Amino acid sequence: MKDILLKVDNIIKRFDNNTVLNGISFDVHKGEVIVVVGPSGCGKSTLLRCINALEPIQGGSITLEGETINPADKNLTALRQKVGMVFQSYDLFPHLSVLRNITIAPEKVQKRNPKEVEKEALALLERVGLRDRANSFPRELSGGQKQRVAIVRALCMNPDLLLFDEVTAALDPEMVREVLDVMLNLAASGRTMIIVTHEMQFAKAIADRVIFLDAGQIVEEGDPISFFEHPQTDRAQKFLNTFEFESVKNHEK
Amino acid sequence: MPDLGLDVLLKGKNLARLLGGLGVAMRISMIAVVISIPLGIILGALMTWKNPVIKAILRVYLEVIRIMPQMVLLFLFYFGTTRAFGIDISGEMASIVVFTLWGTAEMSDLVRGALIAIPVHQYESAEALGFNRMQTYRYIIIPQTVRRLIPLSINLITRMIKTTSLILMIGVVEVLKVGQQIIEANRMVSPNAAFGIYLAIFMLYFFACWPISMLARYLENRWRV
Numbered sequence: 001m002k003d004i005l006l007k008v009d010n011i012i013k014r015f016d017n018n019t020v021l022n023g024i025s026f027d028v029h030k031g032e033v034i035v036v037v038g039p040s041g042c043g044k045s046t047l048l049r050c051i052n053a054l055e056p057i058q059g060g061s062i063t064l065e066g067e068t069i070n071p072a073d074k075n076l077t078a079l080r081q082k083v084g085m086v087f088q089s090y091d092l093f094p095h096l097s098v099l100r101n102i103t104i105a106p107e108k109v110q111k112r113n114p115k116e117v118e119k120e121a122l123a124l125l126e127r128v129g130l131r132d133r134a135n136s137f138p139r140e141l142s143g144g145q146k147q148r149v150a151i152v153r154a155l156c157m158n159p160d161l162l163l164f165d166e167v168t169a170a171l172d173p174e175m176v177r178e179v180l181d182v183m184l185n186l187a188a189s190g191r192t193m194i195i196v197t198h199e200m201q202f203a204k205a206i207a208d209r210v211i212f213l214d215a216g217q218i219v220e221e222g223d224p225i226s227f228f229e230h231p232q233t234d235r236a237q238k239f240l241n242t243f244e245f246e247s248v249k250n251h252e253k
Numbered sequence: 254m255p256d257l258g259l260d261v262l263l264k265g266k267n268l269a270r271l272l273g274g275l276g277v278a279m280r281i282s283m284i285a286v287v288i289s290i291p292l293g294i295i296l297g298a299l300m301t302w303k304n305p306v307i308k309a310i311l312r313v314y315l316e317v318i319r320i321m322p323q324m325v326l327l328f329l330f331y332f333g334t335t336r337a338f339g340i341d342i343s344g345e346m347a348s349i350v351v352f353t354l355w356g357t358a359e360m361s362d363l364v365r366g367a368l369i370a371i372p373v374h375q376y377e378s379a380e381a382l383g384f385n386r387m388q389t390y391r392y393i394i395i396p397q398t399v400r401r402l403i404p405l406s407i408n409l410i411t412r413m414i415k416t417t418s419l420i421l422m423i424g425v426v427e428v429l430k431v432g433q434q435i436i437e438a439n440r441m442v443s444p445n446a447a448f449g450i451y452l453a454i455f456m457l458y459f460f461a462c463w464p465i466s467m468l469a470r471y472l473e474n475r476w477r478v
Contacts, residue, residue: 052381080383087381091374095397095476104392105382157382 005030005065005192006051006161012059013046013216020046022216023060028161033187034194035203035224038213039239044196045088047213048163051194052085064161081110084154085163088170090146092138092153098125099134102153110157117156124152128182144175148182155186162186164195200243204228212236258449261439268453270435274428275457278417281345281427285352286410292353293360300365311361318358324419326351331423344425352413359409367401368394400476407469411462418458428454 006028013021020043028034036044049055051062053071062069069079092101102121106112125131128148138146147167154162164183168176180202187193187206197203203210203224210227212220212235220227220236231237262268300311318326331347334340342350371394379389421430432450439446 054377054380077383077385080381083381085381087374087378089372089374091372091378093375093378093393093397095400105384108388108392109383153382 003030004028005032006194007063008047008051008060009062010060011050011057011062013043013050013055014058020216021050021057024213024216024218025060026211026218026221028192028194030160031190031192033192033206033208034211035207035209036194036196036211036213037198037200037203037239038219042213043216044213045165048085048165048194048196051161052083052163053080077109081157082160083163084157084159084161086147086150086154086165086167088166090143090150090167090170092146092149094138096137097134098130098136098138098141098149101138101149102156105153106156121152121156124155125149127185128152129178142175143171144178147171147175147179151179151182151186160192162191162193164193164197166196166198168197168199200228200240212239214239256443256445257452258443258445258447259452261435261443261446261449262453264439267435270431271428271450271453271457274426274431275461277345277425278414278420278427279461281348281420281425282352282410282414282417284349285356286413288353289356289360290406292357294364296357296361297364297368300361301368315358315362318355323351323355323416324422326355327419327423344420344423347423348417348420348425352416355416356409356413359412360406363402363405363409364398367398367405370401371397403476404469404473407465407472411465411469414462414465415458428457 004027008024008026008028010023010025011021012019012023024043024047026034036047038044046055050057051069053069053073053076056071064079064082067075067079070076073079092098093104096104099118099121102124103114103117106117106120107114122131122134125134128151130145130148130152133141133145133149138149141149151167167183168179171179176199180199183193183195183202184206195203195206205224207224210220210222210224211218212227212231212233214235220231220233222232227236228240231240262271296311299307302308321329327347330351331342331344334342334347375393375397376389379393384392417427418429420427421433426434432454436446436450
């Protein structure tokens, strides 16, 4: 087994009296792609936000390469650079060009050489097919293009772990594919990723392991084939059934 | 061709006097602008704080100033303070105080609006990229706020310049008052002076405010977010 990159140990997350995550534990190995699925409000997004220290946790621990992730920590910026996150609402910085959106953090946070960063950013844009939009502004891009830029922005920090929070949920259907293809390429190149998604076909294709979350707990966990084809628990079966449509045409025959 | 009374403009020092009057109006509005913009930025930032006491006080201040017509405020400060507190301030001083109070209130509301218009996701994306708090404000939040704010505050400046036409009511001799004086003085020799003088005043206000609105429009297009 490869090295453990991220260790989530029995975490508890509460908003006031509402427990959103109730004792979640799992490990992520280097190069592994984890897909988290579950009904709305089950805590999937909150889980990602806790991993990136956007939310404080009330119990348990999250460690990245042995270092504890804690929102109150002084070393938070250092840790955050190792974790890239892409949000549902492709929130590029509207006042900056596409290229600047990508290069500003490596330059200002990581203090890297601007020329070098720009070269890397352009190469990454090339890979997602947006090299010619480098000088455009976010308002001139489609949703799918913005989301691809947001992915490049996260990548350019050279993170060890990438988090995707329902990145296609706000997109028009015809733009979903171009974003998912970028993610499939990343998985193929051996990136470690945790993906929250409602695209079940995509989940099946990309996941090394699927985690099914319901009511703040891990209900089922396993490889995608057995999870999607032979779910062990009732709750997982019920959840997966909501994505199936029974044909009504045969009934009349 | 009817007599438009334009000849009065060229008599004696009339044109220079009008320009002097405009100078007074510009001086008052510019002093008020210079004080109220930084004050408005501070108060506007305070309004976004969670402290309910500060919020309530600022809210009351903003509403009171906005609801009261500027003329009433001018009368209150010029005539009211003299009688009630025995403070003898000049008309120009009273005007500066009133315009500053008004400008600060309007500016603070613009700043508050620009700040809360920045979605929380902008802060979170910046944080997720490893920016610390200072860097988030410096590179992400403030540039966006300023871009939203500049066209709006330029608009406020032209409104403040135009509103100085009220201060003749408290005896400040600004451009409109000078115009009236010239018209009165020439009543017998040039009864049509009113048209020429008011036309000249219109042009003076126009050339004082027009470049400022042009600048606002230019920046608005350039910085569309």
